[in-house]
Amino acid sequence: MKQLVETIAKALVDHPEEVRVNEIVTEKAIVFELSVAPSDMGKIIGKQGRVAKSLRTVVSAAALQEQKRVTIEIV
Structure with missing residues (x-):
């Protein structure tokens, strides 16, 4: 799952x-902290957060197999 987030972000x-x-990783959740160059922050977030929301949706769909809650925090 970490590789998926990293590949999409790159x-x-x-x-x-x-x-x-x-x-x-905790008992019920997995949190991914994503950090990028300051100049690329806008590309990861996107207009009105659309790219970030899409990234979270894809990872959430992939996390259904593990039956854990997945969150992506952009640092």
């Missing part, structure tokens, strides 16, 4: 080498 930004994904 495809969206101008500086893919600065994409970092930190995974925090």
Whole structure:
């Protein structure tokens, strides 16, 4: 799942080498902290948060297999 978030994020930004994904696992949830270069922040968030919402939707659909709640935080 971490690889999925990282791959999608790298495809969206101008500086893919600065994409970092930190995974925090608890009993019922998985939190991914996504950090990118400051100049790429707008590309990850998108207009009115549409790109971020789409990224969260894709990861949530992939997380149905693990029966855990998945959250993406853009740092």
